[in-house]
Amino acid sequence: MTQALRRYGRVWTRTASMAMQVQLTYRLGSFGFLLGKMIRLLFFFAFVVAIFNHVESIAGYGLVETALFFLTYNLVDMIAQIFFRGVYGARRAVNEGDFDFYLVQPCSPLFRMVFSSVDFLDVVTLLPVLAMIGMTFARLPAYDWTRYAAYALLVANGVAIVFAIHVFVCGLAVRTQELENAIWVYRDVMFMGKFPVDVYAKPVRAALTFVIPIAVMTTFPAKALLGKLSPSWALYAVALAVVSTALAAVWWRGSVARYTSSSS
Amino acid sequence: MIKYLRAYSISLQETLQRRSTLIMDRVGGLAVVIGLYSFWTALLGDKTEFLGYTRAEMLTYVLLINVLRAFVFTGRGWMLVGEISSGRISSYLVRPISYQGYALSLDLAQKTVHIVSALLEVGILAAVMRGGLFIPRDAATWLLFAAAASLSSLLFFFMEFMVSSLAFWTSESGGPLFCFELFLAFAAGAFFPLDVLPAGLRRALDLTPFPYMVYVPARIFLGKVPHAEAARLIAVEAAWLAAFTAAASSVWRAGLRSYAAEGG
Numbered sequence: 298m299t300q301a302l303r304r305y306g307r308v309w310t311r312t313a314s315m316a317m318q319v320q321l322t323y324r325l326g327s328f329g330f331l332l333g334k335m336i337r338l339l340f341f342f343a344f345v346v347a348i349f350n351h352v353e354s355i356a357g358y359g360l361v362e363t364a365l366f367f368l369t370y371n372l373v374d375m376i377a378q379i380f381f382r383g384v385y386g387a388r389r390a391v392n393e394g395d396f397d398f399y400l401v402q403p404c405s406p407l408f409r410m411v412f413s414s415v416d417f418l419d420v421v422t423l424l425p426v427l428a429m430i431g432m433t434f435a436r437l438p439a440y441d442w443t444r445y446a447a448y449a450l451l452v453a454n455g456v457a458i459v460f461a462i463h464v465f466v467c468g469l470a471v472r473t474q475e476l477e478n479a480i481w482v483y484r485d486v487m488f489m490g491k492f493p494v495d496v497y498a499k500p501v502r503a504a505l506t507f508v509i510p511i512a513v514m515t516t517f518p519a520k521a522l523l524g525k526l527s528p529s530w531a532l533y534a535v536a537l538a539v540v541s542t543a544l545a546a547v548w549w550r551g552s553v554a555r556y557t558s559s560s561s
Numbered sequence: 562m563i564k565y566l567r568a569y570s571i572s573l574q575e576t577l578q579r580r581s582t583l584i585m586d587r588v589g590g591l592a593v594v595i596g597l598y599s600f601w602t603a604l605l606g607d608k609t610e611f612l613g614y615t616r617a618e619m620l621t622y623v624l625l626i627n628v629l630r631a632f633v634f635t636g637r638g639w640m641l642v643g644e645i646s647s648g649r650i651s652s653y654l655v656r657p658i659s660y661q662g663y664a665l666s667l668d669l670a671q672k673t674v675h676i677v678s679a680l681l682e683v684g685i686l687a688a689v690m691r692g693g694l695f696i697p698r699d700a701a702t703w704l705l706f707a708a709a710a711s712l713s714s715l716l717f718f719f720m721e722f723m724v725s726s727l728a729f730w731t732s733e734s735g736g737p738l739f740c741f742e743l744f745l746a747f748a749a750g751a752f753f754p755l756d757v758l759p760a761g762l763r764r765a766l767d768l769t770p771f772p773y774m775v776y777v778p779a780r781i782f783l784g785k786v787p788h789a790e791a792a793r794l795i796a797v798e799a800a801w802l803a804a805f806t807a808a809a810s811s812v813w814r815a816g817l818r819s820y821a822a823e824g825g
Contacts, residue, residue: 323732323733323736324733325731325733325734325736325737326731326732326733326734326735326736326737327733327736328736329733329735329736329737329738329739329740330735330736330739330740331736332736332740333736333739333740333742333743333744334743336740336743336744336747337743337747340747340752341752343758344752344753344757347757347758347759348604348757351611351612351757352604352611355600355603355604356603478581478582478585478586478589479585481585481589482585482586482588482589482592484589485588485589485590485592485593486588486589486592488592488593488596489592489595489596489599491596492596492599492600492603495603496599496600496602496603496604497595497599498599498602498690501595501599
């Protein structure tokens with residue numbers, strides 16, 4: 298087990314190092330992408346702050362609390378972007394035959410597919426997010442350590458659910474060799490996680506909690522920190538992560554079992 | 562002219578043929594609109610007015626965003642980058658067509674499909690959400706809106722064409738294009754009305770062509786701009802369009818001069 302972990306660690310380090318070299322080589326392209334990511338983050342943050350020049354609260358939340366929801370969304374989203382970047386090239390890997398090579402390598406093809414690329418630009422973008430989260434924490438009342446622990450746990454839980462979704466998208470690429478937009482649909486739908494789930498109408502809120510659990514990934518951690526999440530909902534979040542990850546694994550195995558190679 | 566109509570027709574069929582891609586595109590766009598619509602509904606609460614917009618006007622603005630994004634921001638800049646970088650552009654250059662005219666035909670075909678889908682979505686959303694809808698009563702407002710939106714669409718086409726043409730000089734033009742598209746979406750008012758921004762920033766944006774792409778057409782639709790002023794704004798937009806048409810053509814010609822293709 299330890300040996301396998303070490304091997305996977307080495308594979309990840311190598312692929313991450315290659316991804317970093319590519320990003321450092323393509324300086325203009327990387328700079329453009331980085332600037333774009335910063336613009337997206339800062340414009341939205343400025344929007345939230347500007348809104349609170351005109352209103353006291355939104356859905357019962359003040360500026361600091363709304364900022365916490367927005368930043369938590371960014372935290373979960375960026376961690377996924379950093380580590381699961383390989384999924385964005387899943388369809389290409391299948392169509393161009395790279396996936397065939399993954400299958401014969403002494404390494405899990407899912408690992409190669411999901412973790413084969415690391416977006417270091419998001420590591421850079423994550424730094425201001427972490428700084429802003431620190432500033433937001435400082436403006437909130439001092440909570441008991443258990444609240445911060447629950448926040449960290451539910452952020453990790455959110456990342457696990459995002460991972461399950463990414464595995465599902467990979468399986469889709471292997472099964473259909475198309476649906477390249479699937480991951481972008483996920484990104485667009487994730488947009489709804491920028492705001493606390495309480496702003497949505499009841500049916501949408503239910504959909505975001507039970508069907509496409511964006512609320513569980515992004516709103517629940519912030520609510521736990523604010524003391525507005527009951528233990529039963531926290532339990533539901535953890536159970537959902539376990540079930541969705543297990544289902545994603547089954548889906549992936551089924552996809553690989555049906556795979557007949559689509560190229561060369 | 563017939564060959565461009567034929568290109569339009571083929572592209573229209575192709576877009577409709579790739580139904581899963583189209584549906585996924587629209588689902589993604591719809592999620593953004595539902596997110597923004599819910600956010601503004603929660604923000605407005607019991608208020609009858611916010612930043613000079615009545616409740617119906619503000620919610621109509623959000624729905625208009627969906628329509629204008631489909632009509633203005635649907636483009637094929639990434640395709641152009643790919644065609645230049647891979648050398649596929651060569652096969653178009655030897656054909657007896659203007660590439661710009663050909664690209665515009667394909668662009669219009671995509672816009673046709675997306676605008677019809679967006680109007681359907683907005684109709685359904687307006688019926689379901691019941692937040693009130695502002696519909697202009699006089700024909701002049703509709704005409705002015707149509708003129709402003711059409712110019713916006715062309716303006717975006719030439720702007721994107723110009724930025725994508727950077728691919729003639731660098732294989733890293735994807736970064737600048739990504740950055741340009743994100744900045745444009747915010748600066749155009751495609752996420753929120755620019756009235757939210759601080760006055761200084763708004764004045765600075767007024768000196769650029771960006772607000773003419775979503776914010777100005779939306780304000781014309783909402784009757785926030787007297788007809789004479791709307792006509793003046795449309796004239797300014799036309800001047801921007803002329804400037805960017807000339808700039809895009811000039812960059813394209815310079816790019817072609819520096820372009821070299823090898824192999825078959």
